Amino acid sequence: MRSLRYDSDMSRTPLHPTREQIELPMVLDCLSDPIRLAIVYQLAQQEHISSELCCGDFSGLGGKSNLAYHFAKLRECGLMQTRVAGTNRFVRLRREDLDARFPGLLDAVINSAAKDADRLQLLSGCDVVDAQSN
Amino acid sequence: MRSLRYDSDMSRTPLHPTREQIELPMVLDCLSDPIRLAIVYQLAQQEHISSELCCGDFSGLGGKSNLAYHFAKLRECGLMQTRVAGTNRFVRLRREDLDARFPGLLDAVINSAAKDADRLQLLSGCDVVDAQSN
DNA sequence: CCTTATGTTCAACGTTTATTGAACTATTGA
DNA sequence: TCAATAGTTCAATAAACGTTGAACATAAGG
Numbered sequence: 001m002r003s004l005r006y007d008s009d010m011s012r013t014p015l016h017p018t019r020e021q022i023e024l025p026m027v028l029d030c031l032s033d034p035i036r037l038a039i040v041y042q043l044a045q046q047e048h049i050s051s052e053l054c055c056g057d058f059s060g061l062g063g064k065s066n067l068a069y070h071f072a073k074l075r076e077c078g079l080m081q082t083r084v085a086g087t088n089r090f091v092r093l094r095r096e097d098l099d100a101r102f103p104g105l106l107d108a109v110i111n112s113a114a115k116d117a118d119r120l121q122l123l124s125g126c127d128v129v130d131a132q133s134n
Numbered sequence: 135m136r137s138l139r140y141d142s143d144m145s146r147t148p149l150h151p152t153r154e155q156i157e158l159p160m161v162l163d164c165l166s167d168p169i170r171l172a173i174v175y176q177l178a179q180q181e182h183i184s185s186e187l188c189c190g191d192f193s194g195l196g197g198k199s200n201l202a203y204h205f206a207k208l209r210e211c212g213l214m215q216t217r218v219a220g221t222n223r224f225v226r227l228r229r230e231d232l233d234a235r236f237p238g239l240l241d242a243v244i245n246s247a248a249k250d251a252d253r254l255q256l257l258s259g260c261d262v263v264d265a266q267s268n
Numbered sequence: 269c270c271t272t273a274t275g276t277t278c279a280a281c282g283t284t285t286a287t288t289g290a291a292c293t294a295t296t297g298a
Numbered sequence: 299t300c301a302a303t304a305g306t307t308c309a310a311t312a313a314a315c316g317t318t319g320a321a322c323a324t325a326a327g328g
Contacts, residue, residue, distance in 0.1 A: 032163035033159070
């Protein structure tokens, strides 16, 4: 009898809410955690280079199991899409769904985070800062 | 000797963070609670009529002590300003500070909430809904 | 086949959170 | 002066949260 602890192949085909199932309070709560905000921010910074990043690329933000916890939250609230490829998981922002559901919200959060990048201890991306007085 | 339980006249001159002290994660966390989101939403709806509402105007959203708890959170994170007048407390959104600090964020949240007003059980304001397909 | 790398799951923990009712303060109006 | 009103504070509770390390699953490379 195989172990029941691991339910089917959840980790190979992770659950994602549909666009309509994405809820505003859950999204806001997800973004309110500094680590998760940093993950979203980092994804947003490379969006124009590559929409995806590997989970391991975020190792600067915490330990493996802690990051797995935060990735799960981001996935379950609809902020991120996870794709399994070999032993890697690639994550990306669900920008289309979020923009459709909550127009302007994601950009407002990311721009606000960019203004406070130092205070929030976000790894500063390439050239994100627009010369705008605080 | 007077009771030490009540520290000076905190409840008469409540503490508010300065504009610069307003932090993004705290604001997002504050807005992620359904009751607080409903409070902010209701304030935003009447903004063009009156910028202020009395605490008692929100009694539909919960009990007195629970609301006092949520008002304190909204005040401490910088979302709301509280003004004491007699036995009443009047609250208003700190829109200028929020828009200066996090441009577009408050409107994006309020518009997103408006789209889901029914799902979020927000008391529908007067004529807030713009005919925009979900 | 065995080892390594990547990431998840689980159990445990201490902390924070939202909610309640009772006690309390302060002001208004009779 | 007394009662009523508006709202805060406190203590207690249960639930949710973030963090940790150990165990596990899966796939890739030698």
